[in-house]
Amino acid sequence: MIIAHWTMVCEKLRSFVISPDMVRVKLIKLNMNKAPGVDFIGTRMLIELSDEISHIVVSKSLNSGDIPQDWRLANITPIFKKG
DSSP, X not given: OHHHHHHHHHHXXXXXXXXXXXXXXXXXXXXXXXXXXXXXOOXXXXXXXXXXXXXXXXXXXXXXXXXXXXXGOOOOOOXXXXX
């Protein structure tokens, strides 16, 4: 069941057209005042390495349909609000 789901996700990824320039623009627009995530990579590093990162993301992941195992993991914490 999980394998079939990831196969479907990979097929959907191949249908998207995302260029390295599109990724770079998103990285450059990151807010420098935000704290690093669970990977401890700060926004300043992401912005300064945006050219290199954008080519890696597009060529190694999106074009091949291969998603690194670390990208499949997430720490999700629900925040309950009144109402």
